[in-house]
Amino acid sequence: MQDHIRIRDLPARAGESVTVRGWVMTTRFSGKIGFVVLRDGTGYLQMVISKSEAGQALWETVRQLTQETSVAASGSIRADARSPAGVELALADLQVIGPSADFPITPKEHGTSFLFEHRHLWLRSRRQVAILKVRHEVEQAIRDYYHREGFYLVDSPILTAAQGEAGGMFETEYFDLGKAYLAQTGQLYVEAAAAALGKVYCFGPTFRAEKSKTRRHLTEFWMCEPEVAWYDSNDNMRLQEDFVSYVVGRTLERRREELKELERDTSTLERVTPPFHRISYNDAVAKLKALGGNIEWGQDLGGDEETQLASQFDKPVFVFNYPKEVKAFYMKRNPDDPRTVLNNDCLAPEGYGEIIGGSQREDDYDILLSRIREEKLPEEAYGWYLDLRRYGTFVHSGFGLGLERTVGWICGTPHIREVIAFPRMMHRLWP
RNA sequence: UCCCGAGUAGCUCAGCUGGUAGAGCAGGCGGCUGUUAACCGCCGGGUCGGGGGUUCGAGUCCCUCCUCGGGAGCCA
Numbered sequence: 001m002q003d004h005i006r007i008r009d010l011p012a013r014a015g016e017s018v019t020v021r022g023w024v025m026t027t028r029f030s031g032k033i034g035f036v037v038l039r040d041g042t043g044y045l046q047m048v049i050s051k052s053e054a055g056q057a058l059w060e061t062v063r064q065l066t067q068e069t070s071v072a073a074s075g076s077i078r079a080d081a082r083s084p085a086g087v088e089l090a091l092a093d094l095q096v097i098g099p100s101a102d103f104p105i106t107p108k109e110h111g112t113s114f115l116f117e118h119r120h121l122w123l124r125s126r127r128q129v130a131i132l133k134v135r136h137e138v139e140q141a142i143r144d145y146y147h148r149e150g151f152y153l154v155d156s157p158i159l160t161a162a163q164g165e166a167g168g169m170f171e172t173e174y175f176d177l178g179k180a181y182l183a184q185t186g187q188l189y190v191e192a193a194a195a196a197l198g199k200v201y202c203f204g205p206t207f208r209a210e211k212s213k214t215r216r217h218l219t220e221f222w223m224c225e226p227e228v229a230w231y232d233s234n235d236n237m238r239l240q241e242d243f244v245s246y247v248v249g250r251t252l253e254r255r256r257e258e259l260k261e262l263e264r265d266t267s268t269l270e271r272v273t274p275p276f277h278r279i280s281y282n283d284a285v286a287k288l289k290a291l292g293g294n295i296e297w298g299q300d301l302g303g304d305e306e307t308q309l310a311s312q313f314d315k316p317v318f319v320f321n322y323p324k325e326v327k328a329f330y331m332k333r334n335p336d337d338p339r340t341v342l343n344n345d346c347l348a349p350e351g352y353g354e355i356i357g358g359s360q361r362e363d364d365y366d367i368l369l370s371r372i373r374e375e376k377l378p379e380e381a382y383g384w385y386l387d388l389r390r391y392g393t394f395v396h397s398g399f400g401l402g403l404e405r406t407v408g409w410i411c412g413t414p415h416i417r418e419v420i421a422f423p424r425m426m427h428r429l430w431p
Numbered sequence: 432u433c434c435c436g437a438g439u440a441g442c443u444c445a446g447c448u449g450g451u452a453g454a455g456c457a458g459g460c461g462g463c464u465g466u467u468a469a470c471c472g473c474c475g476g477g478u479c480g481g482g483g484g485u486u487c488g489a490g491u492c493c494c495u496c497c498u499c500g501g502g503a504g505c506c507a
Contacts, residue, residue, distance in 0.1 A: 030470085031463040050464070082465055102441080107468045108456050109443045113499055168505075185507090210505050211432070223507060303503085345507095357507065402507025416507095427499070 008042035010077050011087050019074040020045060020089070021097070023124065024065050026107060034062055036091070038073060039124070046083045047073055049091040061094055067107075068100040068124065112415075119422060120431045130258035131419055134251060135407045139203075141250040142224050142401075145243055146201050151226060154193040156186025156202040163188070163381050170209045170219075182207035187398060188330075188385050190227035191361060194396050195388060201226035211426050214303070215415040216353050218404060220424035227398035233332075233342035233360040236397035237318050240346055240356055241274040244316060244401070248272040251410055264412040268314070268349055277317040281340065284309055284319050300326040301345075306354060310347040316355075320344040329371040330385075331359040344399075352409035358399020365389040 005018050022040035029035075032051035037044055049062050065071070075092040104118050105125065115122045122128055146153070159172075159180045174180035186202035193200045203224040210217070228239065248269050252259070259266055279287070288295050288305055291312075295305055301319065310317055321340040324333060331341035343359035362368045368389055372382055408416040417423040422431060 026468080028466050028469055029463090030466060033464040033466080035466050035469095037467085046467085048465080052464085080465090082467095084467065102458080104441075106442065106457050109468095111443070111500085114442070206507080208506070212505065213500085214502065214504095217506075221507065300505095354507065400507060405507055 006042040007038070007040045007045045010043075010045060010089070011085070013077050014079050014087055015077065017074065017076045017092070018089070019072055021072045022070070024067060024069045024071060024100075026067065027062070027065050029063065034059075036062060036065060036073075038071070038089075039129075041129070044085065044126070045089055046085065047075065047089040047091050048083075054091060058091065058094060061096065062091065065096075066100050067103040068121075069096055070098040070100070071096055116417070116423070116428060117431075123421060126261060128418075130261040131407075131411055131413065132421065133258045134255050134262075134411050135403075135419055137251050137255045138247055138403065138407050138410065139222075141247045142203060142243075142403075144250075145246045146199075146226065149199070151199040151201050152193075152197045154190055154197070154200045154202055155204060156183065156189040156225075158183050158205065158207075161381065162378070168208055168210050170207050184208055185223070185400065186225050187227065187400065190225055190398060191385070191396065192388055194227040194229045194398070195392065195394065198229045199226070200228075213426060216303070216405060216408075218417060218420065218423055218425055221416075221420070222403035223400045224403060225398060225400045227396060229394050229396045231360075231397040232395055233320065233344065233397055236358055236360060236399060237276075237278070237320070237344055238274070240318070240344075240358060240399055240401075241276040241316070244276075244346065244356070244406075245273050247406070248410060259411070262411050262413075264410075269410065271315045273315075276315060276346070277313045279309075279317060279319055281319055281322045287312070298323050298325065303353060306345075306347050307351045310349055310351070310353070313349065315349060317347050318344045319347060327359070329375045329377065330361050330368070332362045333367065342397075346399075348405070348409040350409065350412075352405060354402075355405045355409060356399050356401050358397065360395070360397040363389060363393045363395055365393065 005020055007020060007022065010018065020038065020040060022038040025037040025039050025044070027034065027036050034049045036047040036049070038047055049059065051059050072095045073089065073091060075089045077087055077089055079087050103121070105115070105121055123132065159174065160183045162179065162181060169181040169184060171179045171181050183206055185206060186204065190200050190202050201224060204222065205220055206223045207220055209219065226239065228235070231239065252266060252269055284301070285295055285297050288309060291308060293305060293308065301309070309319065320343065321334055321337070322343055323339055324331070324341045327341050327343055331343045334340040334342050341359060345354045346356035347353060348355045362371060365386060369386060372379055404416040404419050407419040411419060413419055417425060
């Protein structure tokens, strides 16, 4: 396919005359010489203009360029050690396509509030471009991994009927059927699909109406949820560590430049290879107590405890077999200790917390039904889910990986809201 | 919902025990032939988040409301 010349391809074109299209990031003038940095999404190009060599008209045009003006610029590509990219364009002609006056985001300090109000424009900055590219790589790596491993992609519904605690769910009117809710998870649906296809995953947006205000929460986020027939909890953890290692490795391999732009120390990412550390909930509580924590057996791990625990390890750690009281009804009870279930969380290092929550699923009809009743969930809403145990039940396991938490960890961002193009949070629905 | 913190120039902030508004950057003009958030000189720029109160006098103290940030809970 014929395409415009991209900045990315210019180093190979030294000596040629080219025309590139893009947006002006900065201009600098030093008397009779000027520099314009152009961005086109593939890279950054320093363009040079000399007053003595350019005509008066071109000099004036370039002199008056403002931040984010879109232009078509022509000139010859030449190697120069003084240029950041090693090559630069000697301007011979420049057409302004779209002027840009008073661009709000100057190359200076801004607060997060201001930046998120201008998110649609902030996306053009170097850091945001780098983050978007890493996110793209992670998403593509996820799809490639599951495709390679023989999984089928099954898209789960986003509009769902009530399935119990509708608290924490966004609701909307749904014709004559009453209320519909935006999905919090696709898991129940991929369990059904696993009985049809064996190895499946869904990957899409999910919604939580919780009034969360932390660096790890969004009201709309993306989640990848694999579900595998005949995998038990140990198989599940092996899949997780292989999967996460692939995604991290792939990003290191293909997005070095972006991670460098983000000033990410990649040494901790280099260590992300199987096997991950494993610690039971029982041992985790003992360890936290030994470290001075005041956690008691039976309590869920809080954010601080997760961070403290993860800091004991040099790569991701699985915490497995939690008390059933703090976990969901569908998790399979542990035959060796009925107080606990066969689940695991995966905690990322460096304080990024829980990037995965997974479990073996309860496959016994009667036990699942009794768990639904214990939790006082509406039985009728789970009829179809119970059917999966009535018609050829099967051992199966799966997990959910939070995309933004994973990308935030890989990028080293202080808050996950920065790794999604248009974050949705309690106080942000715009732009 | 709870606990902290913050709202002052376009942006980021300073402004002491109350005395009548300041800096850097951005913008405008001028200078500079190798800049990397360039640099140097000059210039314009404000309902101090809203409302109420105390006071001779409030950006500053008190009350209240609004907005935003961080954390908790919930979880990915």
